[in-house]
Amino acid sequence: MSRAIAALLLCAAAARAQEGPPKETAIPVPLPAPSGFLLAWKPMVLTVRVDTGVGSHLGSDKFQFLRALGRYTAMAKEGTPFFGRIEVEGGQFETDAQLVGSRGYDFAGRFTAGAATRLFPNLLFVSTLGPIVRYQHGSAVGGAPSIGNFGIMVSVELEYRFSPSLTLMIMGEAAVAPFPFMADKNLGDLSDSSEVRGRIQLAFDVTTTFAVEVGYDFTRWHSSFVSSTIIPANTNGALLLEAREYAATFGLRWKL
Numbered sequence: 001m002s003r004a005i006a007a008l009l010l011c012a013a014a015a016r017a018q019e020g021p022p023k024e025t026a027i028p029v030p031l032p033a034p035s036g037f038l039l040a041w042k043p044m045v046l047t048v049r050v051d052t053g054v055g056s057h058l059g060s061d062k063f064q065f066l067r068a069l070g071r072y073t074a075m076a077k078e079g080t081p082f083f084g085r086i087e088v089e090g091g092q093f094e095t096d097a098q099l100v101g102s103r104g105y106d107f108a109g110r111f112t113a114g115a116a117t118r119l120f121p122n123l124l125f126v127s128t129l130g131p132i133v134r135y136q137h138g139s140a141v142g143g144a145p146s147i148g149n150f151g152i153m154v155s156v157e158l159e160y161r162f163s164p165s166l167t168l169m170i171m172g173e174a175a176v177a178p179f180p181f182m183a184d185k186n187l188g189d190l191s192d193s194s195e196v197r198g199r200i201q202l203a204f205d206v207t208t209t210f211a212v213e214v215g216y217d218f219t220r221w222h223s224s225f226v227s228s229t230i231i232p233a234n235t236n237g238a239l240l241l242e243a244r245e246y247a248a249t250f251g252l253r254w255k256l
Contacts, residue, residue, distance in 0.1 A: 032124050032161035033116065034169060034203060038071040038213060040251025048095045049242040052234040067091030069249060081115040083126050093136060104146070106136040112155060124159040132175045132195065134221065135182065136243075145184050145230065145241065149193050149223065151177030165205040169215070173197045188228030188237060196220050201249065208255070215249040 044064050069089040076082040090107025114128030135148035153175030160168045175195040183190070201215030221243040228239035 032122060032159040032167045033075045034073050034159065034167070034213075034253070035075045036073060036211075036253050036255035038069070038073070038251045038253040040069040040071075040213065040249045042067045042069040042089060042091075042217070042247050042249050044217075044245045044247030046093065046095060046246075047244045049240070049244070050231075051240040051242075052228075052231060053236050053238040053240075062095050064092040064094060067247070069251065075116060081117060082113070083116040083128060084113040085128065086111050093138075104137040106134065108132070108134040110153060112153065122161045126155075126157040126159065128155050128157075129153070132177060134177065134195075145187055147183040147187060147190075147223070148181040149177035149190075150179040150181060151175050151193065151195075153195070167203040167205075169199070169201040169203065171197075171199040171201075184230065186228065186230040188225040188230070188239060191224050191226050193221075193223040195222070199249075203253065211253040211255060213249065213251045213253055217245070217247040217249060219243075219245040219247070221245075 093106040112128035112130030155173035157171040
């Protein structure tokens with residue numbers, strides 16, 4: 001009897017040895033995509049530069065508290081590269097009245113679409129193209145300008161997932177916006193207008209449908225004019241306006 005039991009145990013051990021080690025099931029890494037709707041507070045420090053061709057003037061830095069951002073990001077399921085985004089931001093836009101200051105408000109809208117490619121399990125590369133529009137409204141203090149610009153922008157973005165709940169996002173964009181609208185007549189004729197922006201942001205996934213995002217943006221708006229009469233002492237009619245925005249972002253994102 002004992003010999004029979006020993007034989008059975010040896011047969012079982014041999015069969016298990018032939019089966020090999022237990023098979024492991026791979027768990028897919030979640031796609032590091034910022035899909036959903038983001039609503040954020042975006043305070044910033046604003047600096048405005050004015051140049052009439054005889055030397056530049058830089059307005060004093062001023063903190064803008066009343067500013068907000070809304071961003072909706074849509075992305076197709078993995079395997080389809082479509083990536084789309086709608087973004088609107090704006091609010092308080094004030095500087096001390098030095099030659100051309102602003103005590104008004106502004107808003108900017110970006111509407112882009114493109115492709116997202118998963119380079120590595122934790123890394124997503126996004127490139128987009130689309131229209132950009134901005135309007136700045138200044139009150140009539142010190143010749144503060146009101147002007148809108150419309151154009152086209154391109155952007156590239158990297159999304160890297162450090163862990164299942166932490167994602168780093170780095171973005172850069174550039175735009176030309178040569179089409180003015182609702183501009184003060186004494187600004188003259190717009191000869192050039194452009195925008196560049198860089199952003200770094202962290203997203204913390206609190207739940208499967210909710211995330212907290214914090215980040216930093218730098219944006220530079222640039223416009224140049226000819227035949228400008230907004231500054232009476234400007235004899236050559238040339239005018240350059242530059243706004244620099246140093247902004248922080250504190251937001252909540254719902255992953256729809």
